[in-house]
Amino acid sequence: MREDLPALTNPSDLPPVATLAEVVASRRRLRLDSLGMVASGIGFGLVYGLAARAAGFSVIEATAMSVFVFAGTAQFAAIGYVLGGFSWPGVVLLTAFINARHFLYGASLAPYLSDRPRPIRALMAHVLTDEAYALSIAHFRRIGRGDERGYWWAAVVTEFIPWNLATLVGAIVGGQIPDPSVYGLDVIFPASMAGLAVGLIGGRRELVAALVGAIVGVSVALAWDPAAGVLAGGLIGPAVAMVVPERLHAH
Amino acid sequence: MRTELVWLALLMGAVTYPWRAIPLLVPGMHRLPAGVRTYLRFVGPAILAALAALNTIVVTDAARHTELHVGIEWVAVGACVLLVAVRGSLLLGLLAAAGIAAFARALG
Numbered sequence: 001m002r003e004d005l006p007a008l009t010n011p012s013d014l015p016p017v018a019t020l021a022e023v024v025a026s027r028r029r030l031r032l033d034s035l036g037m038v039a040s041g042i043g044f045g046l047v048y049g050l051a052a053r054a055a056g057f058s059v060i061e062a063t064a065m066s067v068f069v070f071a072g073t074a075q076f077a078a079i080g081y082v083l084g085g086f087s088w089p090g091v092v093l094l095t096a097f098i099n100a101r102h103f104l105y106g107a108s109l110a111p112y113l114s115d116r117p118r119p120i121r122a123l124m125a126h127v128l129t130d131e132a133y134a135l136s137i138a139h140f141r142r143i144g145r146g147d148e149r150g151y152w153w154a155a156v157v158t159e160f161i162p163w164n165l166a167t168l169v170g171a172i173v174g175g176q177i178p179d180p181s182v183y184g185l186d187v188i189f190p191a192s193m194a195g196l197a198v199g200l201i202g203g204r205r206e207l208v209a210a211l212v213g214a215i216v217g218v219s220v221a222l223a224w225d226p227a228a229g230v231l232a233g234g235l236i237g238p239a240v241a242m243v244v245p246e247r248l249h250a251h
Numbered sequence: 252m253r254t255e256l257v258w259l260a261l262l263m264g265a266v267t268y269p270w271r272a273i274p275l276l277v278p279g280m281h282r283l284p285a286g287v288r289t290y291l292r293f294v295g296p297a298i299l300a301a302l303a304a305l306n307t308i309v310v311t312d313a314a315r316h317t318e319l320h321v322g323i324e325w326v327a328v329g330a331c332v333l334l335v336a337v338r339g340s341l342l343l344g345l346l347a348a349a350g351i352a353a354f355a356r357a358l359g
Binding site for chain 1: 252253254255256257259260261262263264266267268270271272273274275276277280281283286288289290291292293294295296297298299300301302303304305306307308309311313314315317318319324327328331332334335336339340341342344345346348349350351352353354356357
């Protein structure tokens with residue numbers, strides 16, 4: 001595993017700025033890492049489009065969800081809510097709850113992107129997803145700074161375009177779509193999250209954060225709700241890591 | 252064509268966007284105290300590990316009821332983690348994970 005790197009852009013924290021060759025190499029790795037997620041996004045975008053149509057959404061409604069909400073978990077949940085006859089305020093409230101984890105993503109990425117113009121950051125915010133965060137934070141940490149081009153690749157090329165096109169095709173083509181799990185595409189998302197987490201572990205404190213995050217996340221999900229589990233894991237894991245010493249001292 | 256749910260999509264987008272945008276747009280997020288910066292450094296590993304574990308170990312039905320799940324997904328995700336740790340290649344790990352899951356399911 002790589003050497004521990006400070007993650008945020010306080011100039012005194014940062015390693016020397018990556019050379020152009022290092023940035024290019026990191027972008028190449030970002031593109032390679034994103035391939036599996038593109039396949040997964042297309043597979044589940046198709047299924048989402050199909051499921052939305054089966055639940056009575058029109059093609060425009062299914063596509064509007066993918067464009068305006070652009071959050072797979074919340075969109076699949078919304079299909080269930082609409083089918084279950086939930087009131088709109090209930091659906092909106094639950095969506096806000098499910099997507100609250102994005103606040104942590106934004107806070108974690110903000111120091112890397114603070115030099116970008118505000119309108120650009122406002123656009124970046126709309127396409128910030130689990131996958132975009134995972135790919136871009138790994139890329140930024142490799143090069144020790146933010147990289148707008150890398151972010152757009154992670155967020156738009158890897159997720160926004162495939163997800164929206166696949167939703168449209170799924171909503172139009174309907175029942176001719178095979179089940180993505182037959183091809184193992186359903187494990188791509190957890191595998192990519194786990195693999196990218198491994199890439200961020202540079203020391204024992206990151207390892208503790210990851211282990212505690214996973215344990216707390218699963219426990220809270222089983223006891224209450226998956227969205228609460230992700231939030232709890234993302235909040236408590238780092239808190240526990242903070243009290244762990246950086247390394248053991250020999251006596 | 253029906254468009255009623257477009258308004259619901261807009262409302263759902265409206266409550267999602269602030270979570271994403273506020274930290275990116277609020278001034279001073281890059282001048283946080285050292286302790287907060289250290290905390291945020293650990294958010295990535297923690298939240299990605301939580302997402303991975305949840306999507307491997309927990310299944311959720313349409314009513315968002317959850318239960319523990321044991322299956323080939325554990326092996327598939329574990330193989331990906333191992334390959335990333337040893338070979339440093341996420342793509343290789345993802346191919347292995349998808350292959351293991353697809354092969355196991357084909358065998359029934």
